[in-house]
Amino acid sequence: MKRTIILTLAAFSLLACSQPAKQSAPSFEEVLTTRRSVRSYDASKTISEAEIRTLLTAAQEAPSWANMEPTKYYVAIGPEKRAALLEMIGGNKERVANAPVLIVSTFETGKSGFFRGQQTNEVGDGWGAYDNGLSNAYLVLQARAMGFDTLIMGMRQADAIRAEFSIPESEAIMAVIAVGYRADEPSRPARRDLDEIVKFF
Numbered sequence: 001m002k003r004t005i006i007l008t009l010a011a012f013s014l015l016a017c018s019q020p021a022k023q024s025a026p027s028f029e030e031v032l033t034t035r036r037s038v039r040s041y042d043a044s045k046t047i048s049e050a051e052i053r054t055l056l057t058a059a060q061e062a063p064s065w066a067n068m069e070p071t072k073y074y075v076a077i078g079p080e081k082r083a084a085l086l087e088m089i090g091g092n093k094e095r096v097a098n099a100p101v102l103i104v105s106t107f108e109t110g111k112s113g114f115f116r117g118q119q120t121n122e123v124g125d126g127w128g129a130y131d132n133g134l135s136n137a138y139l140v141l142q143a144r145a146m147g148f149d150t151l152i153m154g155m156r157q158a159d160a161i162r163a164e165f166s167i168p169e170s171e172a173i174m175a176v177i178a179v180g181y182r183a184d185e186p187s188r189p190a191r192r193d194l195d196e197i198v199k200f201f
């Protein structure tokens with residue numbers, strides 16, 4: 001009996017050792033410090049629609065003015081739309097040519113910062129841009145948590161993108177975001193001294 005128990009335990013521990021090691025989720029600190037703007041991607045790796053859905057679900061958790069959720073996304077994951085969008089990002093093309101997914105982010109104007117059609121304060125549609133940036137911040141951090149890399153691109157041709165993706169005039173086109181896997185280790189650009197940007201009272 002004792003021998004059977006020992007043999008069973010030995011078999012279980014052997015089985016446990018033969019399983020591939022499960023990668024533990026990175027800490028929030030790791031996500032923050034390893035997220036970088038990546039300008040060189042590994043062409044051999046792909047990203048699925050299901051993974052992009054997970055990313056965008058995280059982006060939806062971002063706060064927004066009165067929960068207006070003005071941000072919208074247009075995902076170029078198929079080869080034709082991706083190739084077309086690559087031609088609409090100017091000098092960024094070479095940087096993200098091997099990123100498997102490109103995402104256009106827009107926001108619906110006249111929502112955040114407005115109440116019954118009236119601008120609530122001097123910022124106006126700036127609040128929509130604010131909400132869009134928050135959503136995109138969630139997106140790039142979730143991407144990093146999933147092992148992906150990103151590049152937010154403000155350099156893009158809005159008119160051409162609007163026509164290609166049939167984006168209505170009621171939406172302001174903001175950044176195009178590349179998602180993929182880093183080919184090289186990016187360096188971290190220095191940040192300003194904290195006391196240059198903060199005043200405590």
Ligand SMILES: Cc1cc2nc3c(=O)[nH]c(=O)nc-3n(C[C@H](O)[C@H](O)[C@H](O)COP(=O)(O)O)c2cc1C
Pocket residue numbers: 035036037038039092095151152153154155156175187188189
């Ligand atoms: C709104 C916005 C627009 C940007 N546009 C571009 C761009 O067109 N091309 C590019 O290579 N990087 C672009 N960047 C990336 C910044 O250059 C980068 O975030 C900054 O240098 C800090 O580096 P880090 O993201 O690695 O911390 C943009 C970033 C933001 C937030």
